[in-house]
Amino acid sequence: MPAHEKLNYLEFPAVAPDATKAFFAAVFGWRFVDYGPDYTAFEGAGMDGGFYRAPLASTTDKGAVLPVFYSSDILATQAKIEASGGKVIKPLFSFPGGYRFHFLEPSGNEFAVWSETAD
Template structure:
């Protein structure tokens, strides 16, 4: 079943963002390179994207699916515009789309 499992936040200063979320909520964030950090709870996790060429302008909800290609076909058939075709990253593959109202979301299939 498809369900939201991740939220990616734009974060121009990773260190400051990590410090804020740790102080405010006690979150421990794992670094994945110099411009990305994420919680690793296994529930709905939060990622901080510090690379301005990769970051979206607003929070990016991420929906987990079992079949990425089928999800791509389904969102396209439902009227979505693909803004980032399928790409790989450590831990899986995903794509990003705009829904008919202009909201950007991602769909991920874990390795």
């Protein structure tokens, strides 16, 4: 049951919904349900959500929220992202609490991955 007044669902634009679905399924194991040609819902991400067809992308340089994944093996996660068509736009860097990199998925939306260690 959804929790009262808590975040419950996220929606992102997607220029290339099929490529975006394939990317997140391959890298993170997300599952998808299509609702027509212009919307797909995802689950298995820690929070459910969806992608709607749009000629836009969600990036921090435009003021968008930055969704951040946790990884217990950040280098392996980065390798999966790059092998599946993701593009690293901010290489691995340290910050108080660990290490992080930012990437674009095939529709151009920006995400990040963090870990306590870089190995």
